[in-house]
Amino acid sequence: ITSSPVKSRLGWHIIKLEGRRDAQRWSDFESVSPKLTQLLQQQKIQTYIDSVISKARITDSVPAKATKSP
Secondary structure, X not given: OOOOOEEEOOEEEOOOOOOOOXXXXXXXXXXXXXXXXXXXXXXXXXXXXXXXXXHOOOOOOOOOXXXXXX
């Protein structure tokens, strides 16, 4: 428990430490860069597709087939 309350923009808080663990090592940027690039490209493409779909006006210009009466 903190020795004194901690103030944040949301108010006052008391912090309790329940455990510790070793920090995970970050992968170097060179090894994750291709994956990040691909992820960002996919997100941009999906955003573009969503934008196009939301602005699209789809109309049915093909007339329905006439049904024959016996």
